[in-house]
Amino acid sequence: MVVTEELAQELPAEAVEEAKARAATLLLAFRHGNQLAFDHELDLLLAENIEREVTTLLTWIAAEAVRKAYAPEVGDRVLRAMARRAPKDTGGVQVDEETANAAQLIEAVAAGRVAEVRGLVAATADTTYLLGGLLQGVAMMLPLLPEGELSEITAELRRRHGGTAHVPEARAGV
Template sequence: MVVTRELADELPAEAVDVAKARAATLLLAFRHGNQLAFDRELERLLADQAEQEVTTLLVWIAAEAVRKAYAPEVGDRVLRGLARLAPVDTSGVAVDEELVDVAELVEAVDAGDVGTVRSLVASTPDTTFLVGGLLQAVAMMLPFLPDGELGEITAELRHRHGCRSIPRQA
């Protein structure tokens, strides 16, 4: 039997769990390229610039480790499990599909409410579900477009973003 004892300056076990959950939240935001959520969570945790740089490097290393060790869907499950370890009052970022409100995002875009759009994007580091829900919403709206409108929209998008049409293979 191994006996451990807490050192005077050591974090209590529950504080370690909270730190692990926050690190997982940072890693999830980093993994999904959500810079707003990553920056917001990092600013909440740290004030010193040197610590931010070290934390960013450690998150990058951890992201590489998760990418190499797990299949993408397994890695995400591991990270979500870690993020859920924090008590409810310390885990402020939604990571589950059920918590993503795509309808609110669509309404905010329609209203031109940039602040709400930014807030919704920043509050979910796992943007996979948010983007997937938005794609589903667009797909549901497509049948209601007048004939020819979809072609005009896609042509405008290609023009704006410099994309060229790629022929489909039959």
């Protein structure tokens, strides 16, 4: 068993796992261009005044990634190049709503045009808006399903994904 001693300015050991999870949430939202999730998590962090802890963990995660991917001398060059290219305004995730055509995606899926679906997804740099539009379209279609269909669909999805808990069927607008 390894015993560690906490330094005065160090993040308390019991808070490390929680902070890592929060940093990972922030990184995932940034990586996938999910502006809403990124902004929400950032707002929570700022409201709780724990920016220092999360910044420390994000830096640790980035340093570990660089250490594992590059030899030390190459890693330093990569970091210097990234620092030179850093945008002036880093306050948000870059998104592009204009390239997300959810209606075209739904039509392509319905028609079974696999190549078009793949092309649409590949051509959309930020899939957050594309998936959001797809979810909105599905929600609009739910009231049109015959009685009991939704239960069958959700039961099949649970079987496929290993979930067994029963959740009562929700009707749109409720």
